[in-house]
Amino acid sequence: MLDMIKHLKPYKAQLFLVVIFSLAAILFELYLPTLMADIVDVGIVNQDVSFILQTGGWMLLFSLLAILLSVGVSYFASKVSFGFGRDMRKKLFVHVENFSLQEYEKFGSASLITRTTNDVKVVQDVINMMQRMMTRAPLMLIGGVFLAVSRDRYLSLVFLAALPILALIIFIVARKAIPYFSALQKKTDRLTLILREVLTGIRVVRAFNRVEFEKDRFNVANEDFRDTGIKIGKLMALMFPIMLIIMNFTNIAIVWFGAMRIDQGDMQVGNLLAFIQYASMILMSLIMLSMAFIMIPRAQVSAKRLNEVLLTKSTIKDPDQEVQTKQSEGFVEFKDVTFRYEGAERPVLEGVSFTAKPGETTAIIGSTGSGKSTLLQLIPRFYDVESGDILIDGVNIRNIKQSTLRDKLGYVPQKANLFSGTIAENLRYGKEDATEAEIHAALETAQASDFVQKRDEGIQSKLEQVGSNLSGGQKQRLSIARALVRKPEIYLFDDSFSALDYKTDSKLRQALKTETSHATIIIVAQRVNTVKAAEKIIVLNEGKIAGVGTHQELLAENTIYQEIVASQENGEASA
Numbered sequence: 001m002l003d004m005i006k007h008l009k010p011y012k013a014q015l016f017l018v019v020i021f022s023l024a025a026i027l028f029e030l031y032l033p034t035l036m037a038d039i040v041d042v043g044i045v046n047q048d049v050s051f052i053l054q055t056g057g058w059m060l061l062f063s064l065l066a067i068l069l070s071v072g073v074s075y076f077a078s079k080v081s082f083g084f085g086r087d088m089r090k091k092l093f094v095h096v097e098n099f100s101l102q103e104y105e106k107f108g109s110a111s112l113i114t115r116t117t118n119d120v121k122v123v124q125d126v127i128n129m130m131q132r133m134m135t136r137a138p139l140m141l142i143g144g145v146f147l148a149v150s151r152d153r154y155l156s157l158v159f160l161a162a163l164p165i166l167a168l169i170i171f172i173v174a175r176k177a178i179p180y181f182s183a184l185q186k187k188t189d190r191l192t193l194i195l196r197e198v199l200t201g202i203r204v205v206r207a208f209n210r211v212e213f214e215k216d217r218f219n220v221a222n223e224d225f226r227d228t229g230i231k232i233g234k235l236m237a238l239m240f241p242i243m244l245i246i247m248n249f250t251n252i253a254i255v256w257f258g259a260m261r262i263d264q265g266d267m268q269v270g271n272l273l274a275f276i277q278y279a280s281m282i283l284m285s286l287i288m289l290s291m292a293f294i295m296i297p298r299a300q301v302s303a304k305r306l307n308e309v310l311l312t313k314s315t316i317k318d319p320d321q322e323v324q325t326k327q328s329e330g331f332v333e334f335k336d337v338t339f340r341y342e343g344a345e346r347p348v349l350e351g352v353s354f355t356a357k358p359g360e361t362t363a364i365i366g367s368t369g370s371g372k373s374t375l376l377q378l379i380p381r382f383y384d385v386e387s388g389d390i391l392i393d394g395v396n397i398r399n400i401k402q403s404t405l406r407d408k409l410g411y412v413p414q415k416a417n418l419f420s421g422t423i424a425e426n427l428r429y430g431k432e433d434a435t436e437a438e439i440h441a442a443l444e445t446a447q448a449s450d451f452v453q454k455r456d457e458g459i460q461s462k463l464e465q466v467g468s469n470l471s472g473g474q475k476q477r478l479s480i481a482r483a484l485v486r487k488p489e490i491y492l493f494d495d496s497f498s499a500l501d502y503k504t505d506s507k508l509r510q511a512l513k514t515e516t517s518h519a520t521i522i523i524v525a526q527r528v529n530t531v532k533a534a535e536k537i538i539v540l541n542e543g544k545i546a547g548v549g550t551h552q553e554l555l556a557e558n559t560i561y562q563e564i565v566a567s568q569e570n571g572e573a574s575a
């Protein structure tokens, strides 16, 4: 939690005001019982009405000032805590954006969402509360004790009995509550995870009649969350009545012993009334502090989760000094590349070496799980290689800034990811200043013009979230057009033609050939038809290169390629 305090630096002025206003409000509040004691001991005893009215007037004024100052405290405390929340969400978002896919996978997107929303809110609330209570309660406690002792030293001994009991209760509750708070945040993660999975996979859930199953899965997680919440609630519910009982017994003891002292002539009635009020203030401040002590562990759990994200450094870093490529052409070279996913026993790619030249199409084919997509994802440095090198125009990609590297690339992922907004906005995603003519040209090449024209608003038609109002093939074509608009040096197509029919697939590849004649094209594909025309085909088998050549060459001599071709011919024939 202490780590979070450094994030409050920009709010020093507001924090200062919170402390000053709290201090002033408490001074006024602490003065009130003294004035009341004067009304009783001087005004009422001497039947001096004007003294009573005058002192009463002061009391009214001081109460009003204390209220106004407290409003000020609330105002500035909210400014600080909500400002902290905004800053923290921004910091997390920017930090997470720089993560490599490895770090994303380490946390999981559900947990990252919970951390950026729920955990930030927990810390924000505690910062808000701490500003009010942690300044108010200690000041009130010190002031209350000082004034109570100065009123009657002997009567103050009552507190000696009450305070250790209160401290013990706070200690026990805090110790029990911390594990529950930690569990509660993990259970929030679980709820987010299930919700995310079910909402994004709603079609599959319905098609497989798993609505009831998912309902049960959600209910279990939901009830688990509730049960932990109830356990925390029970602890709190137990703590406050106990504290109030202690407070009331302390008051009874004060009245009891105070009455005895009045009887003995050692104390005045007004003095006792003031003492009772100071005692209430002391105990209230202790209750406030105990609440803070219980809230802090909860915030601590969340603060730790936020820190975990903030302290996780991306394994992929920009070089200190960028090496400039001599000639920017888009020549890609893999040199003995080996890669394994974190925690995996075996490498996914082993000793992979090949080149992909500008003006040529290099296709990668292989059975599912052979490592094709992984290979492609190493080029934009979504992951870093374990050993070996990847070079672009002779420069190791580790020595190129990530932004420079990615500017050279037009990546079309396996699953077309579109964003809510217009078609034009989606196509300008990689080139903000693309003209309408450039957009239309890209749509034309991607064989997407027809269906875009058919829409009433053409390229200004709105796409729903993740392009849900489009067919799979339409999404793929827009995703291809988005890459084309950038006119990059290197195109990376990750099985991007799989949702297209054979005719569109072939028309698209022909158009690509003419439009991107100088670019390096790397295509990952499952279909032999898609790779047939490529200048170079790389056959990948269990992460290793099993053959390189043209379609004809491989057909003549590569058994794995022959098997792939045969299986697809048989498949087509039987289909």
Ligand SMILES: Nc1ncnc2c1ncn2[C@@H]1O[C@H](COP(=O)(O)OP(=O)(O)OP(=O)(O)O)[C@@H](O)[C@H]1O
Pocket: 105, 341, 342, 344, 348, 366, 367, 368, 369, 370, 371, 372, 373, 374, 375, 495, 526
């Ligand atoms: N993020 C990941 N974390 C851990 N292992 C992964 C990850 N992504 C893929 N793998 C594993 O790496 C292997 C290769 O996966 P990859 O997606 O590269 O295969 P692929 O050849 O593209 O398959 P497909 O044609 O089915 O898309 C698989 O065994 C897969 O289980």
